Amino acid sequence: xxxxxxxxxxxxxxxxxxxxxxxxxxxxxxxxxxxxxxxxxxxxxxxxxxxxxxxxxxxxxxxxxxxxxxxxxxxxxxxxxxxxxxxxxxxxxxxxxxxxxxxxxxxxxxxxxxxxxxxxxxxxxxxxxxxxxxxxxxxxxxxxxxxxxxxxxxxxxxxxxxxxxxxxxxxxxxxxxxxxxxxxxxxxxxxxxxxxxxxxxxxxxxxxxxxxxxxxxxxxxxxxxxxxxxxxxxxxxxxxxxxxxxxxxxxxxxxxxxxxxxxxxxxxxxxxxxxxxxxxxxxxxxxxxxxxxxxxxxxxxxxxxxxxxxxxxxxxxxxxxxxxxxxxxxxxxxxxxxxxxxxxxxxxxxxxxxxx
Amino acid sequence: xxxxxxxxxxxxxxxxxxxxxxxxxxxxxxxxxxxxxxxxxxxxxxxxxxxxxxxxxxxxxxxxxxxxxxxxxxxxxxxxxxxxxxxxxxxxxxxxxxxxxxxxxxxxxxxxxxxxxxxxxxxxxxxxxxxxxxxxxxxxxxxxxxxxxxxxxxxxxxxxxxxxxxxxxxxxxxxxxxxxxxxxxxxxxxxxxxxxxxxxxxxxxxxxxxxxxxxxxxxxxxxxxxxxxxxxxxxxxxxxxxxxxxxxxxxxxxxxxxxxxxxxxxxxxxxxxxxxxxxxxxxxxxxxxxxxxxxxxxxxxxxxxx
Numbered sequence: 001x002x003x004x005x006x007x008x009x010x011x012x013x014x015x016x017x018x019x020x021x022x023x024x025x026x027x028x029x030x031x032x033x034x035x036x037x038x039x040x041x042x043x044x045x046x047x048x049x050x051x052x053x054x055x056x057x058x059x060x061x062x063x064x065x066x067x068x069x070x071x072x073x074x075x076x077x078x079x080x081x082x083x084x085x086x087x088x089x090x091x092x093x094x095x096x097x098x099x100x101x102x103x104x105x106x107x108x109x110x111x112x113x114x115x116x117x118x119x120x121x122x123x124x125x126x127x128x129x130x131x132x133x134x135x136x137x138x139x140x141x142x143x144x145x146x147x148x149x150x151x152x153x154x155x156x157x158x159x160x161x162x163x164x165x166x167x168x169x170x171x172x173x174x175x176x177x178x179x180x181x182x183x184x185x186x187x188x189x190x191x192x193x194x195x196x197x198x199x200x201x202x203x204x205x206x207x208x209x210x211x212x213x214x215x216x217x218x219x220x221x222x223x224x225x226x227x228x229x230x231x232x233x234x235x236x237x238x239x240x241x242x243x244x245x246x247x248x249x250x251x252x253x254x255x256x257x258x259x260x261x262x263x264x265x266x267x268x269x270x271x272x273x274x275x276x277x278x279x280x281x282x283x284x285x286x287x288x289x290x291x292x293x294x295x296x297x298x299x300x301x302x303x304x305x306x307x308x309x310x311x312x313x314x315x316x317x318x319x320x321x322x323x324x325x326x327x328x329x330x331x332x333x334x335x336x337x338x339x340x341x342x343x344x345x346x347x348x349x350x351x352x353x354x355x356x
Numbered sequence: 357x358x359x360x361x362x363x364x365x366x367x368x369x370x371x372x373x374x375x376x377x378x379x380x381x382x383x384x385x386x387x388x389x390x391x392x393x394x395x396x397x398x399x400x401x402x403x404x405x406x407x408x409x410x411x412x413x414x415x416x417x418x419x420x421x422x423x424x425x426x427x428x429x430x431x432x433x434x435x436x437x438x439x440x441x442x443x444x445x446x447x448x449x450x451x452x453x454x455x456x457x458x459x460x461x462x463x464x465x466x467x468x469x470x471x472x473x474x475x476x477x478x479x480x481x482x483x484x485x486x487x488x489x490x491x492x493x494x495x496x497x498x499x500x501x502x503x504x505x506x507x508x509x510x511x512x513x514x515x516x517x518x519x520x521x522x523x524x525x526x527x528x529x530x531x532x533x534x535x536x537x538x539x540x541x542x543x544x545x546x547x548x549x550x551x552x553x554x555x556x557x558x559x560x561x562x563x564x565x566x567x568x569x570x571x572x573x574x575x576x577x578x579x580x581x582x583x584x585x586x587x588x589x590x591x592x593x594x595x596x597x598x599x600x601x602x603x604x605x606x607x608x609x610x611x612x613x614x615x616x617x618x619x620x621x622x623x624x625x626x627x628x629x630x631x632x633x634x635x636x637x638x639x640x641x642x643x644x645x646x647x648x649x650x651x652x653x654x655x656x657x658x659x660x661x662x
Contacts (some may be wrong), residue, residue: 002547036458036569038465055587067458067569152612192573193564198368198605205360217571219564240468241566351614 024058024266027088027230030081031064034093035191036255041216041254045269046092046115048236049254052292056259071097078103082110088265090258091115093297100124118341120272127257130278131161132168133308134250134286134341136315137301138232139172141247141289142180144211144297146173149180152203154191154213154220158354162214165250167347168315169212176300183208184352189258193219194213204229210247221246230292237287240295249287256282276337280309300330316340328333360508361605362489366382366497367563369594369601371396371572373500374555375579376586376593377507378548381462383545383583384511386524386651387435392552393429393576394453399553401457404560407469413561417496420557421550427453429542430548436541439655454570464567472496488563496558504549507590520544524649527656537656555579585633587640587647596633603629 031050033042047064054062063086064234068077074096081089082103085155088111091100097117104112106123112124119152151173155162170182183206185199188263196215200223203211212232213220218241224231225242233249257277265271277283286305289298307313318329322345346354381537389395399420401439406419431449434440472494480491490501511517522530523540531537559575560567578600584592598622603625610617 036462036465038462039569040466183614184614185608187608189573191568191570193566193568193571194368194371194559194573194575195604195608197564198364199608199612201364202605202608205609206612206614217564217568218566222564222566240466353611353616353618 001133001191006017024268025087026057026058026060027061027251027262027265028060028086029053029088029262030084030091031062032068032077032081032093032096033064033066034068034070034095035216036066039216039217040184040238043092045236045252046090046254049252049258050090052255053262054173056262056266059262062193068096071099074198075099075103078112081237082107087111088262089113099267111261111270113261118274118314120274123167125261125270125272125275127261127275127277129252129283130276131250131252131284132315133279134284134305135165135168136172137286137305138212138250139169139174139182139247139310140301140304141172141234141293141297142169142212142230143173143175143177144300145247145293146177146180146210148209149177150206150208151180151182152200152206152208152211153182153184153352154199154211154215155184155186156214156216157188158186160341163182163346163354164340164343165214166350167343167345168351170313170347170349171320178278180349182212182350182352184346184350186353193217196220197223200224218242233287239287239290244292247290247293251285251287253282253285277328278308279305280311322346323348323350357609359488359589361484361602361609362486362610363492364605365495365598365602366489367414368605369597369599369602370497370500371555371558372575372579372600373494373597373648374503375552375576375593376501376582376597377500377533377590378551378553378555379579379583380507380586380588380590381544381548381551381591383543383652384524384588384647384649385655386527386656387432387541387545388442388446388653389428389431389513389545389548390443390580391449391453391549392446393432393572393574394450394560395424395427395549396556396572396576396579397429397453397457397570398645399556400560400571401461401556401567402553403557404467404469404565407462408464413472413495416561417554417557420555422554424553424556425546425550428546428552432542432545433551435655436538436545439657442653442655450576458569461567465569467567469561469565470575472562472581494562496554496562499554500602503553504590504594511590516642524651527651527654531656531658541656552576552579566649580606581630581633582635584648587637588649589647600626601627 005344015279033043065077090113092115092344096117097119100112100114101119114126116128117126173180187195187199196219202221204227210230211224213234218238221231221242224245229249232247236251239246314334316335318333319331320329322328382456402423403416403420407413410426415495431445435442449654481487523537527537578617582596
């Protein structure tokens, strides 16, 4: 059951002075969130980005609506934002895709940006991040830190986004430790602390000494902390849940992207496109590395990060074999974006269930 | 491996067990309670906040019981003296629980506490196979074992328990015997709610020591279904809760070992079990051997007596 109580908070900002001097269009943005801003994860990260965007002088105090379920309910909420005069609306979950397109068709003067989807329109663009880049880097750390050569991965659903993360992570692990394996357990839920904890425990039980995760609750971190293993987080820097176990986390940093879009709307240069930014644009990052990671490993990871940022290294560069040993990508080739977006195989080194 | 699996089964089943026991107390008195999910969340937040501010897990558990007891008294007030619709009131309680915990839980998100520790019972904890699962657990799990027995004893071996069952089966008859139907029902609903609250607290104090909005993630609804599966008896509630916990624990561990079973089949397991439960309980209902209290869901008013 999804949340039924919707809370509306208008964040007041001092600084209406921007009005008088603004040249272009004033931007009044509205955000539709799938979870509460206090989820310490996905929605929290979006809200940090929203706050950063509000620092722009031509951006009026924005509105956000939390814990909005997908489908018909989200259409009602998006409509409400339009009626209250918002001219830029961000819908931050895959489940809002159809509702966003529907509402946008009736409100051509409003700009809509939908996160993680694939449907666009004249006034609807999409945006997402190349999370596989920091995932690869965090895999390198896991590969160096594991002593038993078993790394556990608590994953939500077998969809391309998650599979891409697992594969990038595993390529990172095996780039520094070809003997290591990555064991995957699917929880079949984005958010259920109890099941996530149990999944993490089941991986620790089979000998994993480093855990990674693609979940919204920090239960995996607690499991690693309790059993003296290491853990790599996700979404935002959650090291307070595992002060000893936490190594790093691939995290979202939506501020630059939100500011960029607000600027484009303000300047009148916005056009519908599918934005897929990476570490180069600072949309995805690696959280500050833990002191427990040896200095030489930190240097190695930082160098690789720089190569990714400058475009000299792509995590999905051939030769890549799938887990049955067949060639998935020829030597020297770089995987295309459509292939990345529809990924549905495990690379060599992953142990887990995946029905093709 | 079996030891670990049994251990995980008991731990996953415990919050559902507390919630089911609480719901059984409610329904034995004739009151349906669909507010279990909301009560679990209230218990989870109150338990966490109580522990966070006092530093004592026992005070946390007590807070969970009291908070859910108070919230349950809303349902009791509507359904007993006011004779309102029990289904509507219960659903409202769930929505209330989700909303109120989201609102008041804001300050607790991201805070940490030290969770319940395991206590190994000397000697018994070394038993093969069951030692770890049954005798190397935390305090709340031991309490749940005792509670299963206590509720059976209360319902079938005490005078008040007999009175409570009569109130659920035939409130008019109970009234004739001089039993206060309103008082019995009120206390059964509130006490049952308190137990559900402890089930919620198990999530936030033992399983994952933290507070996150909506952390019960549907366990309250499983408890509602398990009440029917259990035939309103506490020991079958234990069986049902552990079966449910065991299925989750088992499918996760199959994956961790590396068995390549289709994710779709793994995904189906809990639902297949739910369907089986419904089939079995429907067959029992048709055979007339259902244990459902006869007065379940019906408000009682002395003036309406026919």
